[in-house]
Amino acid sequence: MADAAPTVSKSPPALVPPVGPTPRGALPLSSIDKTAAVRVSVDFIQVFPPSTDGASAGDQVAAMRDGFARALVPYYPVAGRIAEPTPGDLVVDCTGEGVWFVEAAASCSLADVNGLERPLLIPKGELIPRPPPEEKLEDLILMAQVTKFTCGGFAVGICFSHLVFDGQGAAQFLKAAGELARGLPAPSVAPVWDRDAIPDPPKLPRGPPPSFTAFNFVTxxxxxxxxxxxxxxxxxxxxxxxxxxxxxxxxxxxxxxxxxxxxxxxxxxxxxxxxxxxxxxxxxxxxxxxxxxxxxxxxxxxxxxxxxxxxxxxxxxxxxxxxxxxxxxxxxxxxxxxxxxxxxxxxxxxxxxxxxxxxxxxVGFNEVxxxxxxxxxxxxxxxxxxxxxxxxxxxxxxxxxxxxxxxxxxxxxxxxxxxxxxxxxx
Missing domain, CATH: 3.30.559.10 (Chloramphenicol acetyltransferase-like domain)
Structure with a gap:
């Protein structure tokens, strides 16, 4: 009899708010944010082999969750939502709501699914976080899902908004969350917003929109x-x-x-x-x-x-x-x-x-x-x-x-x- 296909059981998404009070109000995005990035989310997976420190998986996930909550105080814009008060004018609304966090458990070890090498033996939708239906994905700035494997390893799925971060910026936030999860009193790098310091030169006239062809690319x-x-x-x-x-x-x-x-x-x-x-x-x-x-x-x-x-x-x-x-x-x-x-x-x-x-x-995702x-x-x-x-x-x-x-x-x-x-x- 063939082995059963691996399964992943997910908890409902839960909001992780900042641990303390944070400023409210709208913050501008930079001209580079609004030009270089489109309103899309980027998904990726970090695969962690079993650790040897003896801590329980439950304690490790709780510490990680606490690290996110603590990081959202200095990185308070990340706890907000992307808003469009007037058409085409995208801002970050600092609502202090927090980030969605999903806990999950896989029915197998990492070795059973070839360390999540391609082709994936677990559908990618099982490994990445998605918000509850009442939230729009495009309004969110960052989400996380931690999936525990039977071997003690983890897969952490991250979804971030490219409007707010580039890769290096997203890695900086995750490193800060990791530092605080490990008990550091503050992030080693203090966050800087200052999007309005970047010049906003006149927009060049756009030519006709590019035509799109759907190709059948091979992976x-x-x-x-x-x-x-x-x-x-x-x-x-x-x-x-x-x-x-x-x-x-x-x-x-x-x-x-x-x-x-x-x-x-x-x-x-x-x-x-x-x-x-x-x-x-x-x-x-x-x-x-x-x-x-x-x-x-x-x-x-x-x-x-x-x-x-x-x-x-x-x-x-x-x-x-x-x-x-x-x-x-x-x-x-x-x-x-x-x-x-x-x-x-x-x-x-x-x-x-x-x-x-x-x-x-x-960019730094391997150093979190x-x-x-x-x-x-x-x-x-x-x-x-x-x-x-x-x-x-x-x-x-x-x-x-x-x-x-x-x-x-x-x-x-x-x-x-x-x-x-x-x-x-x-």
Whole structure:
């Protein structure tokens, strides 16, 4: 007789309010929040192996819950709701209601479900929090679900609003909740709101809205080894007389070139790569304090070349293209803040020639400790979008090293060739 499929039993969502009084009223979002982010929620899972400190699961979850309640005092906007007092004017209404928290129990161990590796053996809807029906998901700022496994491990599902946080900002809040759950008297990084300190330059006239095509992207998971990343860096250094490149540059060049080879668009067709680059370092002196700021600090970087150019270029040349695009960021972002931007860099064609990449490997979700150690693996669940090719960079499950690529960027006819090309760097 086949083993029974694993099940998850969830408690009803419960509000965790701040432990103390918090300010009320509306807070503005920044121009970057409202431009870079759409009113969407981001879902991800942190997988925690069994801890060895001997505490009961009930005590660990209670401490985690208390950490959230305590963190919501300094991070009081997170306990509020997104509101739209006038059409198009989104704000955070500091209501002090709190965040929804779900406790759940799985009928199996983490090993029984392969450590929540893909393909998931538990439906993702069982692992992520959702509010009660009277609450609108799009109005909420953050929710959490902690699922206990029979082995003593946990999966923590987080859902956060991209209007209020970027990845680094969301990780900052979760680290604070973890610190307070572990008994620290205050977060090690004091939160900074100050969204109105970021300039609000005149809006560029938007062209016609992009046309959307629903693609049938194939999900693929590949790991780029640290040895191959180091080799690409050394090759680039040798080819340029000593210049250096980052892991992001090396891995992104591999993705861009391998995809161009796989999809084999006509020679003159455009292939494009886009990513949101951090601008925290460019907001020194603009924000009262960059440390602790948890809003969106990103600006789009786009690269456009002909299909033939990228297919035929040496990988070191493609790395150079990455470096040039990142180096241009300072001028472009500064121009945007001063109102001098001539082009709308957010307006990118969403056809099969475009691929977007997002680096989750360094934002900080892997360094959150709610009291039962740091996660062994973190992965995103926003993988059902079919309007643009996407690649997400993750840390592979410990003890593996390198970069894991979550790929949804080619359709079935190109999947085998793409896998073969990427495998050259695995």
């Amino acid at each position: 693929q998971v590949v790991e780029i080894s640290p040895e191959n990343i180091a080799r690409i860096k050394e090759d680039f250094k040798a080819a340029t007389g000593g210049e250096t490149c980052s892991t992001f540059d090396a891995v992104t060049a591999v993705v861009f070139k391998c995809r161009a080879l796989a999809v084999e668009l006509p020679d003159t067709a455009e292939v494009r790569l886009g990513f949101a680059a951090s601008t925290r370092h460019l907001l020194q002196g603009v924000l009262p304090s960059v440390d602790g700021y948890y809003g969106n600090c990103v600006y789009p970087v786009g690269i456009t070349r002909s299909s033939k150019t990228i297919r035929e270029a040496a990988l070191t040349e493609v790395v150079g293209v990455m470096r040039e695009a990142k180096e241009a960021l300072t001028v472009r972002f500064t121009d945007w803040m001063r109102g001098g931007a001539k082009d709308d860099h957010y307006n990118v064609p969403l056809d099969y020639g475009t691929v977007t990449v997002s680096d989750w490997s360094r 400790d709610y009291g039962f150690g740091e996660p062994g693996y973190v992965f995103t669940l926003n993988d059902d979008v079919n309007i643009v090719a996407s690649v997400i960079y993750l840390k592979p499950p410990t003890p593996k090293r390198g970069i894991r690529l979550m790929l949804r960027c080619v359709e079935e006819p190109h999947a085998a060739v793409f896998a073969d090309e990427i495998a050259k760097y695995a």
